[in-house]
Amino acid sequence: MPTVLPAADLESNPRVKAVFDDIRATRKSDFINNIWRYMAFDEDLLERTWDEVKSVMATPSELDPLTKELIYLAVSIINNCEYCVHSHSAAARAKGMTTAQHGEVLKIVMLAAKTNHLSNALQVPVDPEFMLKED
Amino acid sequence: MPTVLPAADLESNPRVKAVFDDIRATRKSDFINNIWRYMAFDEDLLERTWDEVKSVMATPSELDPLTKELIYLAVSIINNCEYCVHSHSAAARAKGMTTAQHGEVLKIVMLAAKTNHLSNALQVPVDPEFMLKED
Amino acid sequence: MPTVLPAADLESNPRVKAVFDDIRATRKSDFINNIWRYMAFDEDLLERTWDEVKSVMATPSELDPLTKELIYLAVSIINNCEYCVHSHSAAARAKGMTTAQHGEVLKIVMLAAKTNHLSNALQVPVDPEFMLKED
């Protein structure tokens, strides 16, 4: 049960259609998943979010696509976004994540959460060795 | 200002010494960072946490060491652990993270947090296309 | 599927009835939404929560009712409370939130989450200019 309703014929809006067409072209797929359909009630939100996703996730860069997807998945797990856990688990599998790698990501997320809370509980002082040095 | 005080001579405790020795041997470094020193007040906590860190992070696996470190860093940022942000930024640099990759990790974390909250705000229904199928 | 079950005839309990009657009178509506029905298993919890909601949200103050509702909605999104996202999206619409304003709230929440995580990731030092000065 969503908190906004997508318009009946979303793509009759030319700004929406332009974004959806670019999503299809970029992903080489006709499938537009729900997050894009539901955010389209605000064209500016749709255009800016897609521009950012395309720039950060769909443009060749110094991190490979699977690594980027696994980081996205890890954040989505910690933020407890049900939709995003599903969409990014699926995206990671589509980019080659194996079952063993899936298990590894979960173990890193769990371990990190564990030591994050431990450090905060103990208020551990930061080691001076971690400090960056001016060149 | 921590919430527990490390004992004056931590390594006079043989269980603590054994863990610290294994940390040094595994990392090929004499440096024991503070988190280990502060959790040593509970030997069981120290032994189990190191065992898990060694197994998940310091054992060759299907994800490369830098990818694992970047996932750990991303989780630490979202959980807002000051100590961990410092220790895992340093660890990622030590494993080869470039400044450009650092910027990329931040951009993925920021984008993921953004779409996580958007999906939750809109209560977007999960697409049936994401569902796993029995073989 | 809830973790407590409301009693069959909640309002046969005079403490529950008194609170429900005051909710109806304050809101000028017969509708008692579920959160009140489910917390009624603990009369003290019910009485104190309603007293606080009435004082903070339903009493004229220096912030107008819609502004207060939008802040409530923003917090509910970040805390990822499905029930609250629904109830406070509906309450904000009832208090006049337009579709454009809904989109704006989402964009502020998303931007704030983004710069919050960036600041924490960079451990940006607080500018002395932000410090309060004694008169």
Added chain:
Amino acid sequence: MPTVLPAADLESNPRVKAVFDDIRATRKSDFINNIWRYMAFDEDLLERTWDEVKSVMATPSELDPLTKELIYLAVSIINNCEYCVHSHSAAARAKGMTTAQHGEVLKIVMLAAKTNHLSNALQVPVDPEFMLKED
């Protein structure tokens, strides 16, 4: 202690200088606060973040500037960003937030967090009355 170091002469980089100049012009102030100086190590991050802040926060819209700032502050409190709590408390004061309004924002944030956790603890079912209806 930050996790990146700003370059000695940041504004010798023309992309950085262009953003800083636009911040100064938009805010009609010479003051560039630290978050901008520390994120400048990645010009793309700087340009995109400023573009988004300018669009969402510094452009006249259907929500007044103080309301937008209070929502930003509320999110920063929940996300526990020390830097952002300081910068947005200061920004809200600069936009006219009174001490009484500051107290009100805190009371709404605290109440919302409280009922958010209560709803999640009880797994309260969403009332069908909150559902959006097709026109």
Added chain:
Amino acid sequence: MPTVLPAADLESNPRVKAVFDDIRATRKSDFINNIWRYMAFDEDLLERTWDEVKSVMATPSELDPLTKELIYLAVSIINNCEYCVHSHSAAARAKGMTTAQHGEVLKIVMLAAKTNHLSNALQVPVDPEFMLKED
């Protein structure tokens, strides 16, 4: 560096003095810790917060005082409140928490965070066996 400044002579305000006197009488101690001094800028916030703390934490009830304090500490760790981790670690020690119990609390918090994230990552369906039954 706080975001509000306590008045120079807080207790010249009779509403503040009345709360501080009740804190001293309830705790049988002259010490007023900082959280009360800083929230006193809004007397209503001070009065309501103390009323709730006194009712929930300082009134004999079906949970013993140490158990209540350990739950408070656990929540403060997860919410990453530096001040609260300090004040509630100290309060728990004052109520008899041993070093071994401190270690146990940390291990439960860490384990819970771990399985919380695992369940969310796997989107594990709730077992019907957990459902409450009408009598």
Added chain:
Amino acid sequence: MPTVLPAADLESNPRVKAVFDDIRATRKSDFINNIWRYMAFDEDLLERTWDEVKSVMATPSELDPLTKELIYLAVSIINNCEYCVHSHSAAARAKGMTTAQHGEVLKIVMLAAKTNHLSNALQVPVDPEFMLKED
């Protein structure tokens, strides 16, 4: 809708069967709840998680079983894990949690969240009185 699918005959895997048998023996019950069935796709994850749960939660220690369960429940509420809120509410009831105690836990969680956010919003300085002293 989960993100992994349990194998059809989970216990034909001897590592999985060994863990399930130990869960049954430890809990003196034939019931294996879903979290164990879904994490079994990664035997190492299953073995390590059960080993930790058994050690922390099912071994006699200096905190009684109900206190430990209530701490676990409180963390699960704050982390907003739907599955865990259900499983640990049920486990707490099985260990003797009364309805009144359930209400108390909720009130402590809500109060703690409230003062956690207040402290962070005010950036309250830590009292030197909370500092640990060397013996």
